[in-house]
Amino acid sequence: MRLLLLNLASILAACNASASTSRPLQQSLLNPIVIGFRRAAINLQPTRPASRASSTAAAISAPPQEVVSRGGAAVADGAKPPPARLLRWAYAAAGAATTGAWATMTYTTIRSNQPPGAMMPCWQHPFFARIGAMAVAPLIVGSMASLAGACNGEARSWEELGDGSPSFRRHNLALATTGVASSLWVKFADVVTRIPGTDPVACHQKYSAAMQGKLIGCYGGAAALGALVWARSLPEDCRNPLKRVVDGVSKGLVSIAPKDVGDPVQVKYSLLTTSFLVFTGMQTVCNMPISVIPSWTSRRLSRAFPIWTLLGAVTSFDLKEAAENGKLLVDTNYRYLSNGVRTFGGLYLGARAGAICFDPSFPSAFHAVNQVPGLAVAAMLMVGLTLRSDEK
Numbered sequence: 001m002r003l004l005l006l007n008l009a010s011i012l013a014a015c016n017a018s019a020s021t022s023r024p025l026q027q028s029l030l031n032p033i034v035i036g037f038r039r040a041a042i043n044l045q046p047t048r049p050a051s052r053a054s055s056t057a058a059a060i061s062a063p064p065q066e067v068v069s070r071g072g073a074a075v076a077d078g079a080k081p082p083p084a085r086l087l088r089w090a091y092a093a094a095g096a097a098t099t100g101a102w103a104t105m106t107y108t109t110i111r112s113n114q115p116p117g118a119m120m121p122c123w124q125h126p127f128f129a130r131i132g133a134m135a136v137a138p139l140i141v142g143s144m145a146s147l148a149g150a151c152n153g154e155a156r157s158w159e160e161l162g163d164g165s166p167s168f169r170r171h172n173l174a175l176a177t178t179g180v181a182s183s184l185w186v187k188f189a190d191v192v193t194r195i196p197g198t199d200p201v202a203c204h205q206k207y208s209a210a211m212q213g214k215l216i217g218c219y220g221g222a223a224a225l226g227a228l229v230w231a232r233s234l235p236e237d238c239r240n241p242l243k244r245v246v247d248g249v250s251k252g253l254v255s256i257a258p259k260d261v262g263d264p265v266q267v268k269y270s271l272l273t274t275s276f277l278v279f280t281g282m283q284t285v286c287n288m289p290i291s292v293i294p295s296w297t298s299r300r301l302s303r304a305f306p307i308w309t310l311l312g313a314v315t316s317f318d319l320k321e322a323a324e325n326g327k328l329l330v331d332t333n334y335r336y337l338s339n340g341v342r343t344f345g346g347l348y349l350g351a352r353a354g355a356i357c358f359d360p361s362f363p364s365a366f367h368a369v370n371q372v373p374g375l376a377v378a379a380m381l382m383v384g385l386t387l388r389s390d391e392k
Contacts, residue, residue: 023087042060082161084153087229091151094175094222095144099137101182101218102308108205109300115195115202122360128359131300132351135344136308139315142340145170146333147229162233165333167318173245174314179223181307185193186215204300252317259324265392268385269320272341275382276313280306282375289368294348294379296355298368315341319390328390338390345386352380 258266
């Protein structure tokens with residue numbers, strides 16, 4: 001068949017050449033037919049597998065993959081999007097595990113016989129103390145809900161997922177930090193809660209190896225999730241993650257002040273950010289009785305409570321930025337954060353009011369709080385800002 005087509009093409013070419021001088025019209029009609037026969041003959045040639053060298057050359061000479069810009073990040077067509085549904089379930093599980101671990105710490109540490117022989121003066125004393133400690137649970141839940149909400153399936157790459165919300169990377173880093181800090185507290189609880197002057201040395205909490213493993217597993221899993229997502233969502237040109245963390249923290253510290261002092265919502269979250277940071281520092285580096293504020297838990301949980309006031313500072317800073325950008329009332333993820341802050345404030349102040357008004361052991365059994373009444377009042381005033389509406 002191929003030989004027949006070639007012969008026909010040769011005959012037509014000869015006729016076309018002879019007609020080129022005498023009959024130009026005939027030549028113009030024969031030209032397409034000659035070309036068609038030649039192409040048909042070429043197409044009938046058997047195909048051979050390409051060699052490795054030719055494949056490489058073809059790959060090199062191929063046009064570059066199309067890059068689509070979306071959300072400020074360059075995304076290649078072949079980029080694999082992050083597993084949004086899996087991430088949402090992971091954040092939900094991490095939130096439940098973290099909240100459960102903190103509830104376990106609160107219940108097992110604030111009770112009688114911790115250490116043996118140390119009895120609570122009445123049932124109201126540990127009851128309101130536990131409510132005050134569990135006030136941080138809404139901060140945890142709000143943070144996890146915000147992270148899960150950011151994984152809505154619209155991001156086409158990990159970097160785009162991180163760029164989709166200014167608070168996404170920051171909250172993942174905060175999740176990793178709180179998880180590591182909580183794991184360390186569980187590991188060294190007997191040292192952190194040690195009661196000075198006791199012989200033999202006594203402490204308010206010392207977990208068994210099995211309980212340590214469970215609690216550290218809960219906190220460590222959440223920390224690993226936050227660290228992994230934070231690292232994966234960094235820009236590809238980020239060569240030094242530690243430098244990025246230092247630069248981000250430094251930028252945040254100098255940006256705490258509100259952009260518009262005439263906006264009461266910006267001022268509110270700016271003051272909350274500052275207050276949370278101050279009380280976090282006091283509980284972390286100061287000695288008793290200063291470190292008892294704002295937790296009111298003496299040595300039992302006063303060194304664990306600043307882990308969550310740090311999360312409160314990060315959340316308040318995100319809400320301040322949202323108020324400055326006009327997203328606070330329109331973005332659902334920020335509503336999760338603001339509802340968490342407001343619920344924290346309600347539970348905290350409710351626990352303080354319950355202790356003052358309904359605990360028969362107040363103030364005689366509140367030895368550390370009695371030594372710093374000014375700081376106790378200042379903490380309650382600070383937390384009272386959380387109850388203000390986000391409406392201007």
